[in-house]
Amino acid sequence: MKTCGEVLVEILEAYGIDTVFGIPGVHTVELYRGLPNSNLTHYTPRHEQGAGFMADGYARAAGRPAACFIISGPGMTNIATAMGQAYADSIPMLVISSVNSSHELGLGEGRLHELPDQSALISGVSVFSHRVLRAAELPGVVARAFAVFESARPGPVHIELPLDVITASADGLSRAAHRTRSKPGPDPAAIERAAALLRAAAQPFAVLGGGCAHAPKAALALVERLGAPTALTVNARGVLPPGHPLSLGGALPLAPVLDTLRNADVVLAVGTELGETDTHLFCDTLELGGKVVRIDIEPEQLVRNALPEVAICSDSRLAMQALTDALDGFAPDMAAATELVRQLRAAALEALPPSYRAHGRFLDAVADALPGVIIAGDSTQPVYGGNLTHEPAEPSSWFNSSTGYGTLGYGLPAALGAKLARPDRPVAALIGDGGLQFTIAELATAVELGLAIPVLLWNNRGYGEIKQYMLDRTIPTIGVDIYTPDFQTIAHGFGCRAERPDSAAAFRAALIAAAAADGPTVIEIDEELALTWWG
Incomplete structure (x- = not known):
């Protein structure tokens, strides 16, 4: 007998899914049973939010979706932020989750990872959220997901499988891809x-x-x-x-x-x-x-x-x-x-503020040192400047989380996903000291995978963009001058290379070396110095 979880892997493979991001848990281990017999590669982030951001960066760089295997309850609330960013930017992402057994749903009995209605919670950050109550539904709901990805405005799709459905027999199910591959044409x-x-x-x-x-x-x-x-x-x-x-x-x-x-x-x-x-x-x-x-x-x-x-x-x-x-x-x-x-x-x-012009010259320096670079940015000051000034040579080479949903912590894991999708191109993460602390644990993922990603850490010792916004409106700057850790020591602790360049020339050298390294390099850029280099 093949279970529904095993057959799901075969169906995903038929649709061309080759990459899965996830953190195994007791409610999802049955999804992993079929992975060794497939061509799908599984990557383990350090947080489900990181899984979602990696899938986002992967989809933008590859032009096709990845899948996420996510546990019920906290796994889904963790990935919800990443799904919200992808939903706002129309990025395809297939999120497969477990949920408590079908006869336990909605009873409030205090089951492990129990939510009152997980599918309803996630429906607000997805094109649709579907609970599979019978194994026979699986081929149709995956086909529906790919109809969204390939023939409509894309976005995250959530499919949840109760524990008793994941382990149910699925021997008779079709494994074939039933695709539309047809987009609407104009009147x-x-x-x-x-x-x-x-x-x-x-x-x-x-x-x-x-x-x-x-x-x-x-x-x-x-x-x-x-x-x-x-x-x-x-x-x-x-x-x-x-x-x-x-x-x-x-x-x-x-x-x-x-x-x-x-x-x-x-x-x-x-x-x-x-x-x-x-x-x-x-x-x-x-x-x-x-x-x-x-x-x-x-x-x-x-x-x-x-x-x-x-x-x-x-x-x-x-x-x-x-x-x-x-x-x-x-x-x-x-x-x-x-x-x-x-x-x-x-x-x-x-009309640009002088600092934004400096941000543009900084990004020009990155593009000059790393031709064809993909830059995954966070909500940080040089990203705001770059959104007004940066002109990459190809589409999907400049993307960030400062638009639409506007989350923090996106830049690092999105860069990992982009690099996994496009190992042939240089990929850099651009993130502030505040934003990096949201997802800094993904440095361990980058080290584990040996990804040569320059992590451009723009250090203004706090939430600089919000602080300036408060100052412009004569609002007391409360909560924005946060403690700044020693990122060099932290980077080394994760096993990363770390640099703190003291000139524009040293920055360029560090950037070129980082793109050729055997793992990630945190390049810490002091904002005050940088604005003198490129000001």
Whole structure:
């Protein structure tokens, strides 16, 4: 007899899952029975939140989901934060958990790891949460999860198996992958209406979001056909090449660019929420004075934050290709558009605080030392600066937790997941001294796996971004000047290499050495010194 837990592993393998993050517990050990007979590789983080962040970084870098095996109760509440970040950023993640036996659910008898309703608790940070009450449900619910990953707006999916279902016989279940692999295409009539609006626009403006990250060629073709100033959200960075004459990079939240957006007569928004952290970070509301054309794979997203004149529910690649074709023969004033972009980029740079400009030069130094680097960032000051300035060469090479959900502790485990997905590319974690203390135990995971990750520790001795926010509002700075441990000693205790460079040249040397090492290196950067190096 093969159990439901064993067959689940075979089904995951059929769908192309090759990586599992998890910490075995007495309620999940039956999920592990089938792993030795599969091609799935299991990695053990030091906390379930780390498992979720690793799966997040893996999915962004690999372009496909990983799975997490998570125990009932505390395992699920631990991973909920990571699922919330992935849900906010539309990152696919398959979370498989146990739950108490089906005849014990909801009784409140004090069983091990018991929650009143685990599935209901997790449903708020997942596209859906499904409790498998019969082994026969398993193939269908996994197929449903992959339909979300491959044909809809992706996000975390939670499947929970009661203890008696995990061990139930599943010999007769189909192990085959039942995939849709089909994305919704655009309505031709809506494409024609959008093209007519854009052809007639005197001051068009485009905003590309993370929903375009899988379609850089289609995005570039559309932008060049349209000839409009184009801003990239954080998760769209790299969709247009660095310095492209029509690209405003990440300058959208800055006043000169927002003014231009407000005055545009037609705004094309593709694969973006037009959310606060991407568009109006420094003002209360997003103001759009012109007509809006929106393209998004999720119908409800088409009407959030800005009501459209034309709404196109479609995969972004298919819609952008169709819109480019519909604009065939259109001849925009490219000279005027590129000159406007040049002026806006200069004005936006001037509007940046000096520290943010220094953060941009710091990130340029990282990219110069490590060509093709993937940077997984936390909610820390140079990440905020980088969100406005950094222009990676490829999509999914700059991502962080300062957008949307905005958690701390993301950068280190997400970098581990990205490195496991892309061992061929340099991967760095960028995290503050406060954020690192949330997930510092994952240094042990990095050492155990021998991952050559430079951990760029931006040390401002506390919660510097929040402290500045409080100072700007004359609020007493309570709770932000936290004790700063000796990170060099801690790093060595975990078995890491550790450096504290005293110059920009020493930093570059440490960075290059770290990327070639046989394990992680904590590179501690003193903020005051760094701002003099790159200021």
